[in-house]
Amino acid sequence: xxxxxxxxxxxxxxxxxxxxxxxxxxxxxxxxxxxxxxxxxxxxxxxxxxxxxxxxxxxxxxxxxxxxxxxxxxxxxxxxxxxxxxxxxxxxx
Numbered sequence: 458x459x460x461x462x463x464x465x466x467x468x469x470x471x472x473x474x475x476x477x478x479x480x481x482x483x484x485x486x487x488x489x490x491x492x493x494x495x496x497x498x499x500x501x502x503x504x505x506x507x508x509x510x511x512x513x514x515x516x517x518x519x520x521x522x523x524x525x526x527x528x529x530x531x532x533x534x535x536x537x538x539x540x541x542x543x544x545x546x547x548x549x550x
């Protein structure tokens with residue numbers, strides 16, 4: 458960056474040069490922010506996809522948990538019948 462102090466005699470060439478320099482710097486910043494926006498958008502898309510995958514996995518695990526609970530209930534009933542006493546085994550109480 459150059460010195461930002463005003464020279465004693467400000468002429469039109471100096472103002473034009475400063476204006477062109479600032480315009481080039483602003484264009485550079487716009488390009489950088491544009492590419493950052495694209496990258497953040499891509500990251501946001503990936504995180505959204507990951508969130509959907511986790512939701513699907515959670516739904517699958519919920520279904521598996523329900524099936525395991527039902528299966529355990531059946532196993533307990535079978536154990537009660539095999540035992541013949543009609544009372545659940547001590548571990549199931």
